[in-house]
Amino acid sequence: MQREDGTAVATGVTDERLAGLRRWNLGLALLHLLQALLVVLLAGSFSITVTSSVPEGPPGTTAPAPQALFDVPIGWAVAVFLALAAVDHLLTATVCRRVYERDLRRGINRFRWLEYALSATLMVLLIGFYSGITGLNAVIAVIGANVGMILFGWVQEAMNPPGRTRTRMLPFWFGTLAGVMPWVSIAYNVIAAETVPGFVYGIVLVQAALFFSFGLNQWLQYREVGRWADYAYGEKAYLVLSLAAKSLLAWQIFAGSLAG
Template identity: 65%
Template sequence: MAPTTSTPPTAAGVDDASLRGLRHWNLGLTVLHAAQAVAVLVLASDFAITVIASYAQGPPGTALADPESVVDVNVGWAIAAFLTLAAVDHLVTATVGRRRYESDLRRGLNAFRWVEYSFSATIMIVLIAFYNGIVEVSAVFGVIGANVAMILFGWLQELMNPPGRTSTTMLPFWFGCVAGAAPWVAITWNLVAAREDVPGFVFGIFVSLFVFFMSFALNQWLQYREVGRWRSYAFGEKSYLVLSLVAKSALAWQIFAGSLA
């Protein structure tokens, strides 16, 4: 008797119709992100934020040297970068990477999402940190590392919970929450300490983007707790698409209105 092969379970809600719908969403979001990137580049000023460094000049406990400039980050270009990364991601998943994207979705996974977020979301959190006075190069590296770790734990959450599983682990999710909280604690500390000198639009950026970042975590939690419509992996994927567009657009145009116009 010939051995039988079983078909791997497919993620809930991922069928041909939902995949066609997601392709249309990805094509639409390609246009929306790309158009905003171009608009920012055309309209923005040359405003830049300087990343600084203070180096040791003696044994431990010795006063640090005066800060020196490391690099000037053009804010308009940084905004255009995360918008362009999103546009490229959506274009790839709808065209040349479509077969891999759809195959991954059937397995309850989207590697393209996590790769893009590890770059675009990290640029976003670094900009938020800049606007709250976190510009020392060592602190910036810490923000980058913590945020990338958070994104990769999100990827691991999907890898460890394939369709057809008999139990669900939330351990990578909670580890990711711990890693992702670190930049926000640092940003909140600076914001509260300098609250009397911080422009109102910076408070607006902080509150709105904090809500959006937490919404990404909530979306994944709802997926793996299988709450309501989130039992469908396709619905969770569409929610990620919407959140990505709104969060990136909100940060781009709040910064534009506050300091780039």
């Protein structure tokens, strides 16, 4: 399928499918916004403290005990990643609809990657907090690794437009390497800790499975496996995965530490 200017259009991105995606985006905007409001209204005041320990001597000197820097109110942090998704879906269904649909025809969704760079990074930070990763240096490293992973996903789409003669997977694998690193750190803390609340195990296991499913979705798209040969199908899969990951994390955190 080609546009009037002769350039290729991503498989499955028809006017009918775009209209369906608009309805999905409107519905998801409402669902994420309602959940954000509920969390703000119902959540307790639980917070987690970010700490820092700066060396006070030559290399090899024992670092002092970590000192508190600032508190992160968890209820508000959860509401923020839900609200970010709501804004993204609302924009792509309304004022940015033409740009969003034009990009989908080109086999890319810049709005997805920009939103994920913010919301998914905040989600990984929260999962890390509940796993005991609260040092400022580690927090900065997690942010860098996760944002890098998301941007590699954007590059993967940019390097593989519709009508390509071959598919380049190098950005995908670079992104996979960057993205798995925070999860290695999270897994280490959870396994090495003597006592971990059961709901934290649930958060880590469920969210790891969902986060890795985003990568699987992209791999299936670019290997054109089954229904994923249809770019629009992969786009809808991203919408479903995003709703599932954000909603489950929000209410896992709420049930474990914010209720009451």
